[in-house]
């Protein structure tokens with residue numbers, strides 16, 4: 001099998017771009033190689049790996065779990081089925097956090113439910129004056145995030161546990177989170193590769209606001225006066241989020257849309 005034949009064989013089964021990326025990953029060749037030398041033979045093990053990936057992609061497995069990596073904010077993160085695949089809409093959360101951190105000379109920040117670590121690591125790399133902490137209930141996720149921190153050279157302290165449990169008595173200037181916020185039974189959970197992602201990272205098993213309620217309720221006890229809480233949520237959870245923030249004593253509660261114009265991040269100041 002040649003590179004050109006390998007691509008042709010995936011045609012009509014999976015997206016062209018996915019086939020190209022899987023072939024590049026399996027063989028180590030570049031996009032330029034594929035274009036300039038399609039007659040290059042693909043060696044046995046690389047070819048077998050590629051064919052297996054094409055079949056799994058065709059059956060719905062997300063590309064990132066096959067190649068083991070995903071790009072977010074210009075950086076490559078390793079991912080496994082123990083963590084959610086980075087979503088571009090999470091950039092809004094980082095932008096809002098970076099805006100606030102840039103105004104602080106020093107800051108303690110915690111990311112609750114860090115998963116692969118994209119939020120905590122992006123903040124640590126973009127705001128080097130901040131001391132960044134990251135919490136996750138899943139020890140497997142913590143190990144993925146720790147590995148990413150090592151590879152990207154990000155200084156982050158990791159804690160395993162549920163939300164604020166491993167942060168007893170500690171206060172921060174900023175709390176950020178991309179919690180599970182999809183309601184149980186939402187048809188979205190059955191689409192687009194989501195069944196392959198960790199359900200504990202996607203849904204709270206309830207109305208979608210359970211984790212947000214827990215995060216908002218515990219925040220004041222872990223924020224310095226004037227500290228901010230910022231969290232990602234679903235397209236229809238902006239108003240409920242602002243109400244929860246106001247009820248917990250937060251001021252300046254706001255909601256910001258993502259690039260698609262969908263309500264995506266809410267926050268407030270204590």
Ligand code: GLN
Pocket residue numbers: 087178179180181182188194201202203232
């Ligand atoms: N935005 C994700 C989705 O709808 C959900 C992420 C999350 O629950 N934190 O696929």
